[in-house]
Amino acid sequence: MKRPMNAEGIKLSDQITLVDYLELGDDPHLVANECRACGAKFFDRRNACASCGKTEFHRVRVASGGEVRAFTIVSFAAPGVPVPFVAALVDCDGTSVRANLINVEADPDHVSLGMKVRLATYSLGEDSNGTEAIGFGFEPQEAHDNGK
Amino acid sequence: MANDDVWILGIHMTKFGKHPDLDVVDLAAEAAMGALDDGGVGIKDMGVMAAGCLMMASAGIGQQLQKQIGQTGIPVYNVANACATGATALRTVIMAVRAGECDMGLAVGVEKLSGAGLLSGGSRKSDDDTWTRHGRYGAVAPIDGRIGTETMPGVFAQIGMEYGHKYGGTSFELFARISEKNHSHSTLNPLASYSKAMSLEQIMGDMMIAYPNTRPMCSANCDGAAAAVIVSDAKLRTLDPDQRRRAVKVSASVLTSDPWEESCQVLPDVNTLTRNAAKLAYEQAGVGPEDLDLVELHDCFATAELVHYDNLMLCPVGGAVDFFESGATWRDGSKPVNVSGGLESKGHPIAATGIANVWEVAHHLRGEAGARQIEGATVGLAHVIGLGSACGIHILEKAAG
Numbered sequence: 219m220k221r222p223m224n225a226e227g228i229k230l231s232d233q234i235t236l237v238d239y240l241e242l243g244d245d246p247h248l249v250a251n252e253c254r255a256c257g258a259k260f261f262d263r264r265n266a267c268a269s270c271g272k273t274e275f276h277r278v279r280v281a282s283g284g285e286v287r288a289f290t291i292v293s294f295a296a297p298g299v300p301v302p303f304v305a306a307l308v309d310c311d312g313t314s315v316r317a318n319l320i321n322v323e324a325d326p327d328h329v330s331l332g333m334k335v336r337l338a339t340y341s342l343g344e345d346s347n348g349t350e351a352i353g354f355g356f357e358p359q360e361a362h363d364n365g366k
Numbered sequence: 367m368a369n370d371d372v373w374i375l376g377i378h379m380t381k382f383g384k385h386p387d388l389d390v391v392d393l394a395a396e397a398a399m400g401a402l403d404d405g406g407v408g409i410k411d412m413g414v415m416a417a418g419c420l421m422m423a424s425a426g427i428g429q430q431l432q433k434q435i436g437q438t439g440i441p442v443y444n445v446a447n448a449c450a451t452g453a454t455a456l457r458t459v460i461m462a463v464r465a466g467e468c469d470m471g472l473a474v475g476v477e478k479l480s481g482a483g484l485l486s487g488g489s490r491k492s493d494d495d496t497w498t499r500h501g502r503y504g505a506v507a508p509i510d511g512r513i514g515t516e517t518m519p520g521v522f523a524q525i526g527m528e529y530g531h532k533y534g535g536t537s538f539e540l541f542a543r544i545s546e547k548n549h550s551h552s553t554l555n556p557l558a559s560y561s562k563a564m565s566l567e568q569i570m571g572d573m574m575i576a577y578p579n580t581r582p583m584c585s586a587n588c589d590g591a592a593a594a595v596i597v598s599d600a601k602l603r604t605l606d607p608d609q610r611r612r613a614v615k616v617s618a619s620v621l622t623s624d625p626w627e628e629s630c631q632v633l634p635d636v637n638t639l640t641r642n643a644a645k646l647a648y649e650q651a652g653v654g655p656e657d658l659d660l661v662e663l664h665d666c667f668a669t670a671e672l673v674h675y676d677n678l679m680l681c682p683v684g685g686a687v688d689f690f691e692s693g694a695t696w697r698d699g700s701k702p703v704n705v706s707g708g709l710e711s712k713g714h715p716i717a718a719t720g721i722a723n724v725w726e727v728a729h730h731l732r733g734e735a736g737a738r739q740i741e742g743a744t745v746g747l748a749h750v751i752g753l754g755s756a757c758g759i760h761i762l763e764k765a766a767g
């Protein structure tokens with residue numbers, strides 16, 4: 219793993235992504251395993267395609283901008299999960315992505331169906347080796363207008 | 367002349383609620399013996415048994431039940447299919463009887479969930495000391511709560527919201543009013559876990575679980591069991607007139623799983639498999655949604671009930687909000703839905719649910735539903751969804767003459 223430098227040239231920690239379908243760099247984005255036969259996209263490790271049964275996949279970039287197709291504000295979750303948070307289904311140019319909405323108030327005055335969002339990353343913290351885990355969510359593209 | 371029709375000969379559900387002094391075998395035995403009594407038959411008449419208890423899926427609940435009510439050596443199928451476990455047990459017996467393996471069989475579903483807290487699903491282990499990739503997403507840490515939610519209230523909330531995004535017209539209040547209906551219906555059901563009416567203000571002001579589902583908009587955890595005796599048409603013809611008169615015809619028995627759709631591995635798709643099951647069921651039964659006198663559908667959350675109006679084709683595509691607003695689904699409406707009170711108030715002892723909803727419909731078709739009787743009911747539909755997913759639909763018809 220390359221060691222990124224900050225502006226002062228000070229070595230930053232190693233980084234690892236929360237999941238292997240998040241790619242970092244200058245332009246963080248998600249990647250999907252796309253079935254070569256039918257175009258179905260998946261985020262997990264595959265045995266075969268759930269749509270057509272074929273077995274050849276290639277990795278494709280998923281659009282980083284999207285629209286909220288469904289959301290919920292979870293107020294009650296398993297122990298250890300901070301609440302409230304916004305869970306959403308984001309339509310990224312035809313590819314559905316599950317994610318939290320971040321950098322937005324977790325209340326129905328600040329989140330709405332059809333809201334335009336974009337991928338954003340955040341730090342989960344460092345492990346005992348000093349490796350920093352990087353997660354992702356989607357944040358509003360524009361300041362929200364207090365819709366429903 | 368006999369045909370390959372199958373009938374419900376006897377059926378029983380226990381009171382849903384808290385049964386601190388009964389274990390799952392006690393509850394299953396009460397339901398099973400109740401169903402046998404109701405059908406005027408005994409355990410020795412049964413040629414097959416299918417049983418489910420999701421929280422004890424590997425415990426062999428069927429054989430445990432036999433140890434209490436009759437070890438007759440018949441084949442036992444212990445089944446598990448999430449919230450469709452009861453419907454799966456029922457369908458297993460129906461398939462065995464239809465296949466001619468035996469002429470009578472017993473299906474049982476039981477669960478003890480009181481005090482289980484809110485059945486939220488989802489889990490969060492503490493983070494590892496070092497980030498190491500695990501599982502099919504190569505995740506270095508638990509993803510529930512970090513990449514969306516795995517909790518049931520949250521998943522089904524999104525399912526209702528997605529419908530709202532697609533067709534418009536939904537709101538927190540709309541979903542709460544669906545719950546208000548079911549809680550109102552439950553006041554006539556002495557076997558319901560909760561049988562108190564709740565005002566819209568109470569429902570909306572209650573504890574928020576996963577917006578827009580507050581606590582009373584979520585299925586109620588409780589204890590309970592239900593069981594049914596299935597009989598072949600040929601065998602039924604040999605039984606007493608009274609048994610024949612109370613028999614309820616199983617006009618359709620369908621189980622489906624979720625076919626691949628673009629977003630189904632991101633947010634579970636409970637729509638396509640329900641629509642597929644409904645189409646098949648209407649075909650099998652030779653009836654349409656317009657013929658149904660009552661429907662018991664899987665309102666595990668208020669947000670779920672709305673989408674199933676559409677999936678079961680009770681309304682035009684995209685028309686579920688208008689359909690509900692018309693008052694159709696109240697017990698005095700044109701298409702009463704969940705007159706039992708539904709899972710939100712009757713309760714949801716998981717594996718019992720897919721037989722208890724059949725009990726409710728059968729009760730009305732027999733004209734035995736007391737204060738909550740839907741007058742003149744002759745055809746009804748019972749629907750369950752188990753996330754993962756499995757959908758069970760049974761269409762029942764009153765015996766002719």
Ligand SMILES: [Zn+2]
Pocket residue numbers: 253254255256257258267268269270271272
């Ligand atoms: Zn494919």
